[in-house]
Amino acid sequence: MFIQAFLFAGIVCLICQIILDNTKLTPGHITSGVTVIGAILSFLGIYDKLVSFAGAGATVLIANFGHMLYSAGLAGYEESGILGLFSNMLCSSGIAIVSVVVFSFIFTMVFKARD
Amino acid sequence: MNKKEYQELVKELSPKEPKLRNAIVAFLIGGSIGFIGEAIILFLMKSFGLSRVDSYAWLAFILILFASFMTAIGKFDNWVTKAKCGLIIPTTGFAHSVQSAALDYKKDGLVTGIGANVFKLAGSVILFGIVSAFFLILIKVALYG
Numbered sequence: 550m551f552i553q554a555f556l557f558a559g560i561v562c563l564i565c566q567i568i569l570d571n572t573k574l575t576p577g578h579i580t581s582g583v584t585v586i587g588a589i590l591s592f593l594g595i596y597d598k599l600v601s602f603a604g605a606g607a608t609v610l611i612a613n614f615g616h617m618l619y620s621a622g623l624a625g626y627e628e629s630g631i632l633g634l635f636s637n638m639l640c641s642s643g644i645a646i647v648s649v650v651v652f653s654f655i656f657t658m659v660f661k662a663r664d
Numbered sequence: 665m666n667k668k669e670y671q672e673l674v675k676e677l678s679p680k681e682p683k684l685r686n687a688i689v690a691f692l693i694g695g696s697i698g699f700i701g702e703a704i705i706l707f708l709m710k711s712f713g714l715s716r717v718d719s720y721a722w723l724a725f726i727l728i729l730f731a732s733f734m735t736a737i738g739k740f741d742n743w744v745t746k747a748k749c750g751l752i753i754p755t756t757g758f759a760h761s762v763q764s765a766a767l768d769y770k771k772d773g774l775v776t777g778i779g780a781n782v783f784k785l786a787g788s789v790i791l792f793g794i795v796s797a798f799f800l801i802l803i804k805v806a807l808y809g
Contacts, residue, residue, distance in 0.1 A: 554698040558754065562694025563687050566749035570683045576752050577788055580761075583753060584793040592800040600720075605701030608720045609727060609754045611789065618797035626801060634801060638794065644721050645755065646790065648728045649762045650782065656736035657766040657778060 554606030557599070561610055580611050587612025591619040617642040686748055693750025701727070724755055731759035736767065761785035 565579050574582075587610070590596040596616040599607040607613060618638055625637020639646065701723050708719040731751075734740040740760050744751050751757055762782055769781040783790065 551699055551702050554702040555695040558698025559691040559695025562749045562753050563691040565753050566687045566690035569749055570686055577785055580752060580757060581788045581792045584789050585796040588793060588796045588800055592804060605705045605723060606698030608723065609697050609701040611753055611755060611758055614789065615793045615797060618793050619800055622797050622801045623804060626805060638797065645724050645728065645758065648725050649732065649759050652729055652732040653763040653766045653782065656732050656763060657770055660736040
């Protein structure tokens, strides 16, 4: 599992680095693109297999954000229809959004900007 | 000197990115994050008896805490310039973009500075993630019921 995690995360970063170096896309384009690709792979049923194959190697990537959005939204739809889709979509990825907001607020209050 | 000559001169003089080296560094750093993540997962499962799914959530939490803190004390920016995609593509890049936007706009005040700009960079990830997931779910439901 360690080797798979290392190789998978490494290869995704390698591909993204090659795209970043050879096109005019910014890191913002790449991370958004990887998130969308994560959602598409989840749609195709591949991302679950990737997680069981590479473990943390697949979940540390930003693509996992798209995967969590898709799978939580779909689970919500199956549970309680279209309202469940809207209310459940941020369920499992909420941990990333909420923690990033809370931590960055606290640290911004405590620390000063450096050049 | 006409425009074309000038552009050629700029192209010649601007420093060349060491593409191969960048790619190898991104591979090693990104891979290491996956490797360390797997180690943290095993540690959490063994010592706290968490399920694998819960451990993934804690891992995201730990990575975000780490990246936010390192950005706040000013270390992470240098690391990102060196490792590039190795640190941008994992969740650390998401935390880094939010934290650095918040720090950069702190001088503009709480609401107009931090509040208005905190998702300046990470907003596109959230927007396109949610929109694409939404439409993919609609497609899935329409196709397979």
